[in-house]
Amino acid sequence: SSSKQDWLSWSLLLLSLICETRAFYVPGVAPINFHQNDPVEIKAVKLTSSRTQLPYEYYSLPFCQPRKITYKAENLGEVLRGDRIVNTPFQVLMNSEKKCEVLCGQSNKPMTLTVEQSRLVAERITEDYYVHLIADNLPVATRLELYANRDSDDKKKEKDVQFEHGYRLGFTDVNKIYLHNHLSFILYYHREDVEEDQEHTYRVVRFEVIPQSIRLEEMDNGMNSSCTLPEGTNSSPQEIDPTKENQLFFTYSVHWEESDIKWASRWDTYLTMSDVQIHWFSIINSVVVVFFLSGILSMIIIRTLRKDIANYNKEDDIEDTMEESGWKLVHGDVFRPPQYPMILSSLLGSGIQLFCMILIVIFVAMLGMLSPSSRGALMTTACFLFMFMGVFGGFSAGRLYRTLKGHRWKKGAFCTATLYPGVVFGICFVLNCFIWGKHSSGAVPFPTMVALLCMWFGISLPLVYLGYYFGFRKQPYDNPVRTNQIPRQIPEQRWYMNRFVGILMAGILPFGAMFIELFFIFS
Secondary structure, eight states, rough: HHHHHHHHHHHHHHHOOOOOOOOOOOTTOOOOOTTTTOOOOOOEEEEOOOOOOOOGGGSSSSSOOOOOOOBBBOOOOHHHOOOOOEEESSOOOOOOEEEEEEEEOOOTTTTEEEHHHHHHHHHHHTTTTTHHHHEEEOOOOOEEEOOOOTTOOOHHHHOOOOESSEEEEEEEEETTEEEEEOOOEEEEEEEEOOOOOOOOOEEEEEEEEEEEOOGGGOOEEESTBBEOOOOOSSSOOOOOOOOOEEEEOOOOEEEEEEESOOOOGTTTTOOOOOGGOHHHHHHHHHHHHHHHHHHHHHHHHHHHHHHHHHHOOOOOHHHHHHOOOOOGGTTTTTTTTTSSHHHHHHHHHHHHHHHHHHHHHHHHHHTOOOTTSTTTTHHHHHHHHHHTTHHHHHHHHHHHHHHHHOOOOOHHHHHHHHHHHHHHHHHHHHHHHHHHHHOOTTSHHHHHHHHHHHHIIIIIIIHHHHHHHHHHHHHOOSSSOOOOSSSSOEEEEOOSSSSSHHHHHHHHHHHHHHHHHHHHHOO
């Protein structure tokens, strides 16, 4: 009876813990509810170009500035990506339309760009730079292609629309350069369900922009900062002459539309890939290379094994079957310790460290814990995981180093912790100096570099030593075959059998498999 009472008590306790709950969680950011006429802040992120791969800060160009420039505190990933999130002078109110508004002062006083500023703007336009803005942490998008069938329903038409991140700074036509000086913001909101006596709340679910270039003379300006856009689409664009001063207006308009898109699905527009964007040539190239590699490997193995089996099946020449040939010639030398076992074990440990980091990052991303709304979270997570995975890299390197008859485990641990990261850091530091010279926001600031060094020597290095210590004390790996006491003499090889040629040829095929894919990624 006592056990029955205990079971009943535990059941009542568990039932008392059950209650109705409602939760909402998206990693990185929580939804923001806006009321009518609440300010919706528009911030600038950076300028990017697929041609130069050098991001720049928004105010590196002579855009209109607010009275006080305030930069957002950024995480490690945002800094490494080159983001410099800053406020802008755009005044946007929730569900409040604006026909046309002039930035930078009054509508009767155009802004003047100096010759240097005009040359810089023209250079960025010819380099295909895009401007990236955000509203409620949602990046601005430009419609690339409208739907072709206007007779179909709205849902069908919406699927045929493509978007690109940001908007073009300007365009060129017949050796002339034009600047997009008017931005038509289109913000979509979703009306949240509230009780009858409560005020309606709204959530921003999409942020679009239509950039336009309108010449100064065609802008009809009113009182204060209001303006009137020219009717029709035949207005003359605003040209930027890099050889002289240019006068222009920076203007914008705001349009709100209600949408059925819920807040949880607002990123679908940016993450969905259309059929046109599938790189069939790249996919076919990668598949062909993979099949080519598999075919070559299969042919070599089948040919070798078939020849060996044929020799074993010959009954008239038993002595020849006992003679070693082909791959069996080196079976007693493949597990011989190399000339530099410390370097080999260090590279293996760094590879294990990278593999563990990539594996966990992919797993966490698959769980949805690295939301795109949390800027820089992926890179920040990858950096910290690489530091903490040093214990696994050190363990693997230490055990392999002992298997290869190594004795200086402290020096081996230091080599594992510094060889690969040191080479990468050195290359990045040299590249960073050139990026600094270009005044790009992609240059890693000095405090961030010091923080990375502190993470390297304060987290990764001790963990590598810890893992290396336990790995070196572990039982070494058992070789499946016995190693010969006397190394087999290697005859003189032809020029194409040189180690450097072999390294080059071995890397060409994997490089070809990923080169075209990387080309599409960077473009």
